[in-house]
Amino acid sequence: MKIDMSFPARKYKLYATWKRDMEIMKLPFPREWSHTQFNLPPNWREIALKKMDEVVKKFRSVKLFLDICVKCGACTDKCPFFLGTLDPNNMPVARQDLFRSVYKRYFTLTGRVFRGLVGAEELTEETVELWYTYFYQCSQCRRCSVFCPYGIDTAEIMIAAREVLTAIGLSPRSLTEAIAKCETIGNHMGIPPAALLSAIQFAEEEIKEETGIEVKVPINKKGAEILYVPPSADFFGGPHWGTLKGAIKMFHQIGLDYTISTYASEGGNFGTWLGYEHMKKINKKLVEEARRLGVKWILGGECGHMWRVIHAFMDTMNGPLDFLEEPVSPITGTKFEHAASTKMVHICEFTADLIKHGKLKLNPDANNQYIVTYHDSCNPARVMGLIEEPRYILKNVCRNYVELDPNVNREKTICCCAGGGLLADETIELRLKAIRPKIEAIKRTGANFLACICAIDKAAFTEYFEHYKLPITVGGVHELVGNALVFD
Amino acid sequence: MDPLIFIIGYITPYIAFFTLILGLMYRVVRWLSIPVPFRLPVAPAPITYTGVLKGMSLDFFAFRSLLKGNKKLWIGGYVFHVALAITLISHIINVYFHELWAVIGYGWYEAVLYSGIFFLAALSFLLVRRIVLPNVRYISKLSDYIILILLITIVFLGVYMRSFGLVDVASVSEYMHSLLMFNPIPPPGNIWFLTHYVLAQILFIYIPFSKVSHLIGWILATTRNMRNITRWRRHVNPWDYPVEVITWDEYYQKFKDELEAIGPGGERR
Numbered sequence: 001m002k003i004d005m006s007f008p009a010r011k012y013k014l015y016a017t018w019k020r021d022m023e024i025m026k027l028p029f030p031r032e033w034s035h036t037q038f039n040l041p042p043n044w045r046e047i048a049l050k051k052m053d054e055v056v057k058k059f060r061s062v063k064l065f066l067d068i069c070v071k072c073g074a075c076t077d078k079c080p081f082f083l084g085t086l087d088p089n090n091m092p093v094a095r096q097d098l099f100r101s102v103y104k105r106y107f108t109l110t111g112r113v114f115r116g117l118v119g120a121e122e123l124t125e126e127t128v129e130l131w132y133t134y135f136y137q138c139s140q141c142r143r144c145s146v147f148c149p150y151g152i153d154t155a156e157i158m159i160a161a162r163e164v165l166t167a168i169g170l171s172p173r174s175l176t177e178a179i180a181k182c183e184t185i186g187n188h189m190g191i192p193p194a195a196l197l198s199a200i201q202f203a204e205e206e207i208k209e210e211t212g213i214e215v216k217v218p219i220n221k222k223g224a225e226i227l228y229v230p231p232s233a234d235f236f237g238g239p240h241w242g243t244l245k246g247a248i249k250m251f252h253q254i255g256l257d258y259t260i261s262t263y264a265s266e267g268g269n270f271g272t273w274l275g276y277e278h279m280k281k282i283n284k285k286l287v288e289e290a291r292r293l294g295v296k297w298i299l300g301g302e303c304g305h306m307w308r309v310i311h312a313f314m315d316t317m318n319g320p321l322d323f324l325e326e327p328v329s330p331i332t333g334t335k336f337e338h339a340a341s342t343k344m345v346h347i348c349e350f351t352a353d354l355i356k357h358g359k360l361k362l363n364p365d366a367n368n369q370y371i372v373t374y375h376d377s378c379n380p381a382r383v384m385g386l387i388e389e390p391r392y393i394l395k396n397v398c399r400n401y402v403e404l405d406p407n408v409n410r411e412k413t414i415c416c417c418a419g420g421g422l423l424a425d426e427t428i429e430l431r432l433k434a435i436r437p438k439i440e441a442i443k444r445t446g447a448n449f450l451a452c453i454c455a456i457d458k459a460a461f462t463e464y465f466e467h468y469k470l471p472i473t474v475g476g477v478h479e480l481v482g483n484a485l486v487f488d
Numbered sequence: 489m490d491p492l493i494f495i496i497g498y499i500t501p502y503i504a505f506f507t508l509i510l511g512l513m514y515r516v517v518r519w520l521s522i523p524v525p526f527r528l529p530v531a532p533a534p535i536t537y538t539g540v541l542k543g544m545s546l547d548f549f550a551f552r553s554l555l556k557g558n559k560k561l562w563i564g565g566y567v568f569h570v571a572l573a574i575t576l577i578s579h580i581i582n583v584y585f586h587e588l589w590a591v592i593g594y595g596w597y598e599a600v601l602y603s604g605i606f607f608l609a610a611l612s613f614l615l616v617r618r619i620v621l622p623n624v625r626y627i628s629k630l631s632d633y634i635i636l637i638l639l640i641t642i643v644f645l646g647v648y649m650r651s652f653g654l655v656d657v658a659s660v661s662e663y664m665h666s667l668l669m670f671n672p673i674p675p676p677g678n679i680w681f682l683t684h685y686v687l688a689q690i691l692f693i694y695i696p697f698s699k700v701s702h703l704i705g706w707i708l709a710t711t712r713n714m715r716n717i718t719r720w721r722r723h724v725n726p727w728d729y730p731v732e733v734i735t736w737d738e739y740y741q742k743f744k745d746e747l748e749a750i751g752p753g754g755e756r757r
Contacts, residue, residue, distance in 0.1 A: 001623040058727055060522040061710045067515075068705035071632050072565065073617075073624040074557045088626045097627060110631075110697045118698075119629035145530045147557030149547065149565075150702060151711035153530065183734065193754065194746040219756040220747075262747065262754065263739050281731045292736050312528045315722045338535075342719035385531030385716055411532050412556075 001077050002086055009087035012430040014136045014172030014421065021173070021180040025278065029169030038128065044168045045123055049106055051167040055160035056107065062160045065152045066100050067108075069093060075144040075152075080414050081137050084433030089134045092144035092154040098130050099161045132170050135161050137430065139422055140273065141378035141415035158420075163275045171274055174424035178270040179278050186285075187232030187266035196262050199235040203245050213487050215252045220293070221259035225330060227290050228258045230301025231268040233455035239462045239474045240455055243302050246482025247347065253485055254331045254359060258299065264289035267306040268455060272313075273421045280317045283309055287318040297327040298344040302476045304377040304454030305419055307346060311384045315342040332357040346380075348389040348453060351481060355396045361486040367398035370473070372480065373447035375404070375438075375461070376413035377454035387411070390453055390477050397484040405441040414438040416452075418460035428463065435464050442472065449473045451480060489674060496686050497675035501667055504689035511696025512704055519708050525725040533716035540715055547712060564613040571607035574600060575643075582657055583664040604647040611640045635700065638691055645684040654680045 013035040022030035028047075033039040041047065056063040075092040077083065082090035089095060097119065104111030104120035111120030121127070140155035165171065178188035185192055191199070200217045207215050218224060228251070234244040251258055264286045271278030290298050300310055315321060324343035327336040334353045336345045354360050374394055380386040387410050394401050408414045417434040418427075442450060450461055450472055461474045534540050546552040551569075555562045578600040581588050589597045615636045618628050649655040659676045666673040675682065695701065707713065740747055740754065747754035 001621065003622045003626055057522060058525060060519060060524045060708065061528075063522055064519050064705055064708055064710075067519075068699060068702035068709075070699045070702055071624075071627045071629070072554070072561060073621070073627060074554050074561055076623040076627070078557060088623065091623060091627065093627050108697075114631070117629070118631040142530055145711055147553055149551055149554040150706040151530055151547075151553065151709040153528075153711045156528070156711075186739065192746055193743045193750060197746075197750050197756075217756075219750055220754045221757050222755060262743075262750070263736055277731055281733050284731060284733050288733065288736070310719075312526055312718050315718065316526055316725050317728065319722050337720065338717070339719040341722045344719065382531045383528065385533060387532065411530075 003088040003091075004086040005088065007087050007089060009081065009085040009090055009137060009430060010130075010133055012137065012427055013133050014174050014424055015426055017171045017173050017176040021176045022169075022171075024180045024184060025176060027169070027171060027176070028167055031169065033169070035132070035172075038125075038132070038170060040125070040128070040168055040170075044128070048123060048128070048164050048168050051164045052103065053107065055163055056103065059156065059160055061153065061156045065096070065150075065157055066103050068150055069096065069100070069152055072149065074147050074149060075154075078144045078147050079138075079154075080141075080143075080417050080434040080437065081139075081430070083437055084417075084435070085430065089130065090137060095134050095138060096152075096154055096157050098127070098134055099157055102127060128165075128168070128170070131161065131165060135165065136172055136421055137427075139378070139415050139417055139420035141413075141419060142382045143378070143412070143414065146382065146411055159275075162273065166275050172421050172424070174427075175270045175274050175421040179274065179282065182266050182270065182282050183278075186263055187235075188268055188270055189232045189236050191232055191235055191265065193262040196235055196265055199237075200260075203241070203248060207245055207249060211249070211487050213249075213252065215248055217248055218259040220261055220263070222293050223295075224259035224293060225257040225296050226259075227264075227293060227295040227298045228260050228301065229264060229267040229286060229298060230260075231303035231306055231455035232266045233268070233459065234301060235265065239458040240476065242479030242482060243458075243476030246476065246478035246480070246485075247301065249482045249485050249487075250351065250354075250360065250478065253361065253487065254354065256330065259293060259295070261289045261293065267301050267303045267310075269306055269309045270421070272305050272309050273419075276317075279309060279313065283314055284318050287314070287321065290321075291323050296325040297339075298324070299347055299350055300344055301347050302453040302455065302478060304379040304456055306379075307386070308379040308383045310342065310344050314344065329353055331359050346384070346386060346389070348386060348393060348477060351478070352389040352392045355393060360481075361488075362397055362481075362484045363486045364397055364399050364484055366484045366486075367449075367480050368400070370398060370449035370480070371400040371402060371445075371447045372398045372449045372451050373402050373404055373442060373445045374477075375416070375442075375450055375452040375457060376410055377452060377457050378413060378415035378419060380453055381411055381413050385411075386453075390451070393477055393481060394451055397480045402445045402447055404445060408438055408441045414441075416454070416457040416460040418456050423456055423460060431460065432464060432467055435460075439464060439468055439470070443470065447472065449475065449480075451475060451477050453477050493675065493677065493682075496682065496689070497663075498672050500686075500689050501672075504692035508692040508695055511693075512701065515696055515701050516704060516708075519705065523726045524710055525727060527714050527718045527723040528710065529714040529716050530711040531716060533712075533714065535715050535717050535720075537715065540713060544707070544712060547706070561617070564610050564617065567606055568610035568614060571603045571610060574603040575607060575646075578603075583661050584668070586657070586661055601647065601650050604643060604650065607643050608640065608647060611636060611643065615640065631698065635694070635698065638687060638694075642684060642687045642691065645680060645687070649680045649684065654678065
């Protein structure tokens, strides 16, 4: 495997957080700074080391993974950011080593005694610059972990490492701008209630024009049976729009008693990529809203990292969710036992169950103009294991379904390269390089529709296809469901 | 007696042995004392204990994950570890249960020598690979080479001794027995054996302080040893702490006009 020792990816840095957002979010050291001029606080090293000590005592996985990596190299060619740039620091193990070398120097006996011999290194301003650069070139997709003989997960080390960066006042605008909006307005996109209402009304009008049916979407409706939480991008339009309409149409056809919320209008959670506190905050609003509205359970829309939080963290952080009921599909009576504690069901699980019981009137011919392929998002595939449900739905709503190359599919999927805070204009060059293997695989299928279940996928792939001049439409699984629904 | 022989024959064997055992125990206790705040296995993770056991067994006995990612490395790594296991087992039989060979068959006793050759070949492959492949060279520290060179030397000496009959297995066995009884007799004064023996002691001491602790640490990897059941059974984070968020009332005051435009109290039914 070739590497490029000129470190070509070092130039890609996310822009700095605005001082204003740092103040809103109460982040440490609100100040004017930029991605080239950090203006670190005077005692930054002390703070960083203290935080490092804290995280290795808080996460068993982090300490274990820092200790037991044998540098076998199995992960080196698994990261799309390495494959796209050949920058050696983008090999998962090298990315971890940027953190591990400092951990060794200050927190292990051998590192303190033997220093460079065992790869221990001092924490310098240059290290911090490398950290900020390369820790934010990881989308936390966990592909490397699949191939590691011990399951070492770079994402978990990055979660800890980003806590350290945040503690010394370094966080990227691509995350904090959205988090600040979410914590003050209600969603990442900063859509206030009035705009959300207009979006809903607009969708209703379009549905009427297209199908002739009148739908009315309940908003903030107390006592509804189900709270539906999509990512806020769905209200925004673009490649997400069809998904929102598809879901609304489907809920209408089955007569679901549901509501959406303006206060918790964000399923996504950019806090996930910054640190525990903000992840918990954003998620907590969802829980509080479910409590206030008195719903029975929550249905979650098509979003990737949102489902990492819901599947793996929500109950732990903001549970127990005793005030909700164990989810039961009001249409089929199916008990979603796997969600008995968190009480939140993925829309693909819900829809697949409807189809299985024949509760949807579908005409797959409606999607005959498409050859559809499915992109496994990193989080649904590798955190939830939600691999079969979307495929089952797709095979029922369209006639021409093709699979991607098994090397970049299912749990081995190459992600959209825009998660983890990388969905920003300043990283587009990097992302276009990283996504190439996936684009090639998509091209080989001959598909003209890429179905995905993640808002970031939809935004990113639209951008990529435009750049690579590929006539491929990007949309949600529920956009195709919506197309296939028959109303009479 | 030569003081050097006294030290490496009577004292350091115990230091090495207890450093290995206690050191590894200390490592495991340290790891176990750190909480696991989340349940975050890597899918497709099993949802049953049997599934987890099956997956981890495949990882242990077949290096399944490595096989998915890198076939050449898998061959090198697998041959190395199997040869290591054969070597360790045959050492224990040789030294403490020599009469067992009569049951197993002396043919196997001879065959073990060939596993040593595979052992050397695999280690050499891993070392050459570390030097030649640019990506692996980039991530290698001096300690990564040293451990391989140390192993190669130990194995080479072992194979060499065996091949040319340079060591009397019976006298080594007698000496090792005496160590076990805490009543040591002088070790065989054979330079080949003594070098092999000292290097092995260094290896024992090195293991708990190094990446070789993966030999036990892999079991604790939360990405592989947990069930994918987080939405089914709540996982508790012992260091969880409360956070403040904007409440509905604060939010309502902030967007009162807009919410009332949606409907009374912000509700649209």
